Amino acid sequence: MPKSRIELRFGGTGGQGLVLSAKLLADALALEGRHVAQSQTYEPTSRGGFCNADLVVASGEVDYPLPIAFDHLVLLDSIAVKPSWPRLKAGALVIADTRLCPDLPDGDVVPHRLPLSRTAIELGSERVTNIVALGALIELTGICKPKSIEQVVRASSPRGFLDLNLDALAAGYALAKAPVAAAAS
Template identity: 80%
Template structure:
């Protein structure tokens, strides 16, 4: 039988740490026994312009490693909407940054417009927006345990960024908690 697939896209612009978020999430999921395939853009856009990290998550083996239709879309920049929207499932979970991705397509889908980058700036660096987003994604989707992602974050963060990253993750969870509570 085909394995169950759950597809996530981190979409934004080059330099936002989308690949790092994807890698951390994949390693965390792997530690829970899930299989993940990650693909990304290999273009000069990695230095600005649309950029993405796509994850295909499966309980069994990932048959086709490229995304087919997203179950979850994390938008850190307006640029990511156009290339992603047509491949997003109608009832997909959409998480978007209020500041860098202000205008979302109209429609009846579970969208969460959260101040991800503003929260990161308040914590001390816009560079951890990707980690805030990761926290929010995990709070809303529950695709992996908080302990798993924290373990990966501790193992893979440079020492100078560890505290900031852990704070950013916690802030992401906190940002999404009221929304998640309201939805349940």
């Protein structure tokens, strides 16, 4: 049974597709009957300034639409650490890109440092780093079914990006499974 309220943030810089990732996840959760409130913050700089997209997910009506303390944090750039870190719940899951967010503060979190942007570049476009991260988040948290997010990605992707986005999602699942598989062996 999913928690009754989950708060999460995609944090990074403008132009990284953070708002798109949050929208895709919100749509997938809505398909599954969850209630979602989405908000975002960004600096006036269109690229390079701090940006975040937050979701509040509930099994019933969302009583307060803004996050108070994050259960999950996805960091695609170190610029998002300072404004996001103090708002983490104890034991929060943190997914951080190893290339663009190499250093994390100490804290009572479950960190997953993954080569998100490097994986996207290897797939052919750094622009899908957000989709790789989305796949990793779904695999690590089980927040929604892979079938739901794949349906939303299929419906939302421009034809020329569909295969790349699906590959990025699959790569994110695989990245999230790899550390678990390595620890288990």
